[in-house]
Amino acid sequence: MKSICLYFQVHQPYRLRTYRFFDIGDSNEYYDDYNNRFIMQRVAQKCYLPMNKLILDLIKEFGSAFKVSFSISGIALEQFEAYAPEVLESFQQLAKTGNVEFLAETYAHSLSSLKDKEEFIRQVKMHEMRIEELFGQKPTTFRNTELIYSDQIGETVAEMGYELMLTEGAKHVLGWRSPNVMYANAINPNLKLLLKNFRLSDDIAFRFSEQSWNEWPLTTKKFTGWLNDTDKKDEVINLFMDYETFGEHQWEETGIFDFMSELPAAIFKNTDFKFATPKELGEQLQPVAPIHVPYPISWADEERDLTAWLGNDLQNEAFDKLNSLRSKVNLISDPKIQKDWLYLQTSDHFYYMSTKWFSDGDVHKYFNPYGDPYDAFINFMNVLSDFIIRVENSGVNVKEELHEIKEAVTKLSDKTEKALKKAARATSKKVKKTIDKSKEFSFEDIKDMSDTAIKKLLREIDIETLTVALKDTKNDLTERVLPNLGVKARKKYDDIQSDLKKFKKSDIDKYRKTIEDKLNKLFKK
Amino acid sequence: MKILMFGWEFPPHISGGLGTACFGLTRGLAKHDVDVIFVVPKAYGDEDQQAVRLVNASDVTFDLEDTEYKEFWSRVKYMEIGSNIIPYVGTEEFAKVIEDRKKKGEKFSSNVFSKQYEFSGKYGTNLMEEVSRYALIASAVALKEDYDVIHAHDWLTYPAGIAAKKSSGKPLVVHMHATEFDRTGENVNKIVYDIEREGLEAADRIIAVSNLTRNTVINKYGIDPDKVVTVYNAVDQTITKEIENIKRNLKEKVVTFLGRITYQKGPEYFIEAAYKILQKDRNVRFVMAGSGDMLHKMIERVAALRIADRFHFAGFLRGEDVDKMFALSDVFVMPSVSEPFGIVPLEAMRINVPVVISKQSGVSEILKHALKIDFWDVDAMADSIYGLCHYEALSEMFKKYGKVEVENLKWENAALNVKNVYEPFIH
Numbered sequence: 023m024k025s026i027c028l029y030f031q032v033h034q035p036y037r038l039r040t041y042r043f044f045d046i047g048d049s050n051e052y053y054d055d056y057n058n059r060f061i062m063q064r065v066a067q068k069c070y071l072p073m074n075k076l077i078l079d080l081i082k083e084f085g086s087a088f089k090v091s092f093s094i095s096g097i098a099l100e101q102f103e104a105y106a107p108e109v110l111e112s113f114q115q116l117a118k119t120g121n122v123e124f125l126a127e128t129y130a131h132s133l134s135s136l137k138d139k140e141e142f143i144r145q146v147k148m149h150e151m152r153i154e155e156l157f158g159q160k161p162t163t164f165r166n167t168e169l170i171y172s173d174q175i176g177e178t179v180a181e182m183g184y185e186l187m188l189t190e191g192a193k194h195v196l197g198w199r200s201p202n203v204m205y206a207n208a209i210n211p212n213l214k215l216l217l218k219n220f221r222l223s224d225d226i227a228f229r230f231s232e233q234s235w236n237e238w239p240l241t242t243k244k245f246t247g248w249l250n251d252t253d254k255k256d257e258v259i260n261l262f263m264d265y266e267t268f269g270e271h272q273w274e275e276t277g278i279f280d281f282m283s284e285l286p287a288a289i290f291k292n293t294d295f296k297f298a299t300p301k302e303l304g305e306q307l308q309p310v311a312p313i314h315v316p317y318p319i320s321w322a323d324e325e326r327d328l329t330a331w332l333g334n335d336l337q338n339e340a341f342d343k344l345n346s347l348r349s350k351v352n353l354i355s356d357p358k359i360q361k362d363w364l365y366l367q368t369s370d371h372f373y374y375m376s377t378k379w380f381s382d383g384d385v386h387k388y389f390n391p392y393g394d395p396y397d398a399f400i401n402f403m404n405v406l407s408d409f410i411i412r413v414e415n416s417g418v419n420v421k422e423e424l425h426e427i428k429e430a431v432t433k434l435s436d437k438t439e440k441a442l443k444k445a446a447r448a449t450s451k452k453v454k455k456t457i458d459k460s461k462e463f464s465f466e467d468i469k470d471m472s473d474t475a476i477k478k479l480l481r482e483i484d485i486e487t488l489t490v491a492l493k494d495t496k497n498d499l500t501e502r503v504l505p506n507l508g509v510k511a512r513k514k515y516d517d518i519q520s521d522l523k524k525f526k527k528s529d530i531d532k533y534r535k536t537i538e539d540k541l542n543k544l545f546k547k
Numbered sequence: 548m549k550i551l552m553f554g555w556e557f558p559p560h561i562s563g564g565l566g567t568a569c570f571g572l573t574r575g576l577a578k579h580d581v582d583v584i585f586v587v588p589k590a591y592g593d594e595d596q597q598a599v600r601l602v603n604a605s606d607v608t609f610d611l612e613d614t615e616y617k618e619f620w621s622r623v624k625y626m627e628i629g630s631n632i633i634p635y636v637g638t639e640e641f642a643k644v645i646e647d648r649k650k651k652g653e654k655f656s657s658n659v660f661s662k663q664y665e666f667s668g669k670y671g672t673n674l675m676e677e678v679s680r681y682a683l684i685a686s687a688v689a690l691k692e693d694y695d696v697i698h699a700h701d702w703l704t705y706p707a708g709i710a711a712k713k714s715s716g717k718p719l720v721v722h723m724h725a726t727e728f729d730r731t732g733e734n735v736n737k738i739v740y741d742i743e744r745e746g747l748e749a750a751d752r753i754i755a756v757s758n759l760t761r762n763t764v765i766n767k768y769g770i771d772p773d774k775v776v777t778v779y780n781a782v783d784q785t786i787t788k789e790i791e792n793i794k795r796n797l798k799e800k801v802v803t804f805l806g807r808i809t810y811q812k813g814p815e816y817f818i819e820a821a822y823k824i825l826q827k828d829r830n831v832r833f834v835m836a837g838s839g840d841m842l843h844k845m846i847e848r849v850a851a852l853r854i855a856d857r858f859h860f861a862g863f864l865r866g867e868d869v870d871k872m873f874a875l876s877d878v879f880v881m882p883s884v885s886e887p888f889g890i891v892p893l894e895a896m897r898i899n900v901p902v903v904i905s906k907q908s909g910v911s912e913i914l915k916h917a918l919k920i921d922f923w924d925v926d927a928m929a930d931s932i933y934g935l936c937h938y939e940a941l942s943e944m945f946k947k948y949g950k951v952e953v954e955n956l957k958w959e960n961a962a963l964n965v966k967n968v969y970e971p972f973i974h
Contacts, residue, residue: 043834043861044871047796335850343856396846400860407856411797 025258025298025306026249026289027216029165029188030265032070032094033131034062034101035370037391041401046408052362054391059105061389066106069269074112076283081119088286089121089297092265093165096129096149097368099156110156117157123299126150126161126184132367133331135166135175136318137345145364146182163188163300167369169218169262169321170328173314176207176215184213186304188262191217192319192326199311202256206309214304215313218262218321222248227263231276242281242288249293257307258298262321323378331372336399341372344406347413354416362409366402374398463541465491465534469499475545476506482540485511489518491533548966548973549582551694551711553685553704557587557594557601559866562807564890565724568756568780569700574598575781575962581969584692586707588666588681602692604684605666674703675738682706686714696720696969702727702739705746712749718972721750726763729885730811744768752968754778756888757909763887776968779913781961782893782953786870790898793874799857800831800936803876803900805869805891806883808839813882813905813922818845820880820928822852824936829857831936836861836872873898877942878935882922883908892917896953901945903931913956916949 039054080088094113102110116122128134128145129152135142146164154160164184166175171189179187191201196217207213225245229235237244249259264271272278289295298306322330332338344366351363375395392398468476480488480503492500507515552573556566573583577598590603666677685707689697698720699708705721712719727735727743747753747768753775755761761777764770802821806812814835821833835845835858842860849858864872873879879895879902886908893910895902896917904911905922918931935942 043836043859044868044875046859335847339850339853339855342853394843396843399846399850399855400862403855404859407859410856 024249024252024256024293024295025303026295027258027260027298027300027303028090029125029260029262029300030090030092031165031168031263032092032098032265034058034065034095034098034389035131035368036097036101036365037061037389038371038401038405041404041408043404046404047411048408050358050362050408050412052405052408053365057391058101062101062105065266065270066109068274069266070106070109071112072274072279073265073268073282074109074116076279077122078112078116078119080283080286081116081121084286084290086121087290087297089123089299089302091123091125091163091299093125093127094153095127095131095368096145096152097131097365099152114157117159121299123163123301124153124157124159124161125163125165125188125300126153127165128167130364130367131167131369132364133167133170133341133369133372134367135170135178136328136332137341138348139178141348141367142178143182145367162186163304168331170318171215171315171320172318173208173316175318176213176315177209180207180210180213186214186216186300188216188260188300189218189315190319190321190326191220191260194326195313195315195319200253200256202252202259203310204257204303204307205311205313208312208314211309211312214307214309216258216260216300216303217313218260220321222259223261223263226261226278226281227267227271230267230272230278230281239277240281242284243292245285246288246292249289249295258303259295329378330376331369334375334377334395336375336377336395337372340375340399340402340406343403343410347410350413354413356416359409359412359416362412366406366409371398371402375402463538463546465495465538465541466499467541468537469502471502473506476503478544479537479540480506480511482544483537485514486518487533487536489515490530491537493530548580548696548969549694550576550584550969551689551692551697551717552583552585552599553681553697553699553707553711554585554587555701555703557585557590559593560589560591561865564888565701567783567890568724568888570595571781571783571958572962572965574783575958575960576966578959579962579966581962581966584694586685586688588677602688604681604688607684607687678703678706678742682710686710689715689717696972698722698969699746700724702743702746705742705749708746709749718751719749720752720754720968721746722754722756723747723760723764723887724756725887726760726767728763728767729760729887730809732810732884750774751972752776754965754968756780757912759907759909759912760887776964778961778964778968779909779956780888780890780893781956781958782890782897784897784954784957786898787867790867790870790874793871795875797832797875798830800877801834801875802831802878802880802932802936803834803836803872803895804880804882805836805864805872805895806881808835808837808842808845810841811883811885812837812839813884814839814841814845815848816882816922816925816928817880818848818852818858819925820882820932821858822854823925823929824933825854825857828933828936831857831932833858834861834872834876835859836864836869838863869894870898873900876900878903878932880928880932881905881908882920882928884922886910893953893956896949899946899950901935901942901949903928903935914952916945916952918945 036053037058038052041052077090092113099110117124126146126149128142129148130145132145134145150161162185164179164187166179166187166189169188169190171187176187201217201219205215205217207215225237225240229237230240232238252259268278268282286297318328319326320328320330332341347363351359354360374390374392375398377395392401468479488503492503504512504515552569554566554569556562556569558566558570561567569585573585574597576583583599584602585599586602586604588604590601590605594601666681681704689711694717697708697711697715697717699705700722701724708719708721711717727739747764747770751774753764753770755764755775755777757779758777761775764775765772804814804817808814817833817835824831846860849855861872873895876895877900879892879900881889881892881902881904883889883905884907886905888909889904890910892902892904892914901918903918903920904914906919907922911917911919918935920927920931935945
């Protein structure tokens with residue numbers, strides 16, 4: 023028996039207000055409260071509330087036979103609480119039926135999975151906790167922002183303990199293979215993957231009201247017919263879509279609500295499909311193969327890649343500048359900074375900067391507060407510039423502490439060094455004194471004397487005396503003395519040296535004694 | 548003495564320096580007992596009319612069937628062609644202008660040659676038609692009013708000036724604030740150039756805003772040098788208390804570019820200089836205020852250079868915000884490729900901001916306390932900015948003497964020079 027897996031993404035960003043250059047360093051009010059409230063309440067009326075009721079009614083009608091799953095971003099949950107608490111209540115009511123699974127994602131609906139593993143894990147944990155608090159179930163299935171997935175991301179998700187993840191059934195990844203079976207991560211086979219059937223999903227999400235579509239109007243009969251046409255080996259049809267499809271992307275007037283309320287009955291009547299949650303599918307189905315996704319994919323646009331968020335210089339600059347703050351922000355406990363840090367990471371801000379859809383793409387204009395991507399970039403960067411200042415100022419405390427520690431260390435090492443030097447000086451003094459007191463200078467001591475001292479000595483003795491005295495001495499002594507001779511004296515030394523063969527040992531000793539006397543006279547105290 | 552003056556814009560509804568200059572000049576003239584009747588295509592009603600009497604061309608009805616104008620009509624008709632040409636904006640901007648107007652639901656199919664026509668008074672879509680229509684109105688106004696001399700500002704109003712002269716026989720002074728060469732480099736629009744030349748030829752006197760402009764008028768339009776007089780612009784001296792006591796929130800030095808973001812103003816050189824400085828010194832912020840057809844390209848460049856956390860775009864500023872921007876700045880830079888005069892550095896200097904200006908600007912002929920560089924010399928520009936940011940002795944000197952220098956550039960004085968141009972025609 024084949025399954026239908028319905029999954030809906032619920033997300034609204036905290037849109038930024040018009041934040042001017044003059045505001046930088048002056049105001050930390052970044053969000054367009056009026057517009058965010060307005061949009062949330064409008065979507066609540068047009069989509070969330072009627073659709074939740076529709077689903078609740080279906081569950082009442084069909085009991086455990088009808089199931090759906092949601093992932094609701096942390097940012098959306100916050101806005102429910104702030105602007106439309108009745109929406110949150112209606113989701114909680116759905117949770118109580120036991121037929122609804124809530125998935126985990128990044129709290130801020132962010133792109134952190136792409137560049138920053140630590141932040142990614144932190145946000146997932148945050149979201150996980152929030153879901154458990156609100157809906158009484160700990161998520162076991164993971165869904166990344168906009169179905170973004172790669173082998174690496176899957177590996178991290180598996181590390182966090184998830185056994186199942188949803189992603190796009192991108193054509194360039196699947197090739198000839200069907201999206202309608204269970205796959206596994208290429209690095210860690212313990213992570214199972216459910217892939218979106220984008221044709222059937224988009225028939226509802228994008229084409230439902232498109233009158234130029236040759237299948238328009240879409241009926242439940244037609245749709246169940248397509249389900250029956252699927253391959254015998256197929257196990258599950260994953261219908262993944264934005265929840266705002268119902269009532270916002272497809273207005274009520276298009277008949278979308280009627281279609282959805284009739285769909286389960288039609289499926290039960292015309293097909294042998296059943297409904298299942300991702301969790302159930304994870305337990306029932308075995309992966310047919312690993313799937314290799316070295317470069318991240320997503321569910322966006324024809325390309326199914328990241329270019330909607332990180333496809334031009336504007337987006338890359340904004341994203342990298344924001345991300346570079348992470349280590350600093352981690353040291354700051356200020357709750358307002360922590361909140362802004364999350365809100366600014368929301369992927370929508372980067373989506374608004376996309377230059378891909380100058381020509382088409384109504385989906386991209388959906389609740390976009392900006393006239394063009396350049397406005398979006400300027401406004402975001404103005405806000406980010408202020409945020410950077412706040413982070414750096416908050417970091418001052420941390421810095422000061424570090425500075426104090428550094429100073430203490432420097433002081434300590436300075437003191438140690440001084441003490442050591444003092445000790446060394448004392449020892450060398452002592453040694454000198456001992457030498458001075460205990461001993462007369464000997465001729466051999468010359469080799470330990472400084473150049474200055476040697477020069478002083480040389481001025482007092484004539485070259486002949488020196489030449490004779492140096493006869494047959496060790497090289498090291500000669501080498502100390504000779505460089506201290508002037509050019510003339512050196513020449514004289516060399517001349518005498520060559521005639522020096524006939525000197526007696528006693529004469530040599532005599533000359534040496536002369537020099538020793540000089541030494542004592544000059545240097546002994 | 549009474550002057551009939553034609554201008555395209557008047558504060559607060561301005562897009563650039565032209566409106567500001569017209570306003571300053573008329574106020575200066577008032578101090579010398581010169582009365583001005585100022586005709587604009589579209590008056591909004593909130594203009595400061597202390598020094599002038601504003602005539603709204605949109606209020607003037609004009610019947611084309613009237614035989615009086617038949618002959619004139621045939622003369623100006625040629626200007627209908629090329630009605631999609633916009634002199635102050637590029638093609639990208641042009642598309643946006645149309646888009647914006649469509650959104651606002653403005654009708655722009657209404658016939659320019661109907662009995663009564665509401666001018667947009669902007670630099671958009673059917674500008675050429677508006678210029679022609681404005682000339683028709685001018686000939687009507689010229690007969691109604693009482694005055695001694697006609698004075699027309701820039702090419703948009705030259706046909707009006709010529710028409711007024713023709714219908715009234717009064718002497719015509721044309722004012723050259725910017726030539727087509729300044730706006731477009733060497734890619735001149737032939738139609739605009741011809742209008743300019745016709746105006747210059749028809750004029751009894753020509754006022755150029757700098758010797759630079761005077762030379763352009765003489766050399767590129769073949770005008771008799773004896774007809775052309777240089778009168779430098781000036782700057783409005785008032786500063787509000789709020790601006791004097793403004794609070795600065797940024798600890799970094801702030802370096803500002805303020806002007807239309809177009810080829811003429813050299814914005815890309817400013818960005819390259821900023822990049823050079825930021826590689827050495829991160830404690831500087833750069834601001835580019837204004838809009839224009841090169842804005843998107845400039846944003847992309849800043850992002851590609853990865854300096855967007857230190858290089859900000861402030862959008863188009865008007866009125867009080869301009870002074871506020873200066874009050875927050877440590878250095879003002881005007882890297883214009885071609886600038887007939889350039890009032891903006893004077894506005895900056897009067898708020899104690901040292902300036903770096905290109906040698907290719909008219910204002911560099913008269914300013915002493917400004918660092919002058921070639922617009923293309925990015926290294927010299929970076930050096931100058933860095934110096935003014937870091938060597939206090941230098942910046943303090945520029946602030947002090949610059950302020951005094953600017954205080955002597957009063958519209959009152961400039962207006963007196965303009966009055967001297969009128970004088971020979973007063974009988």
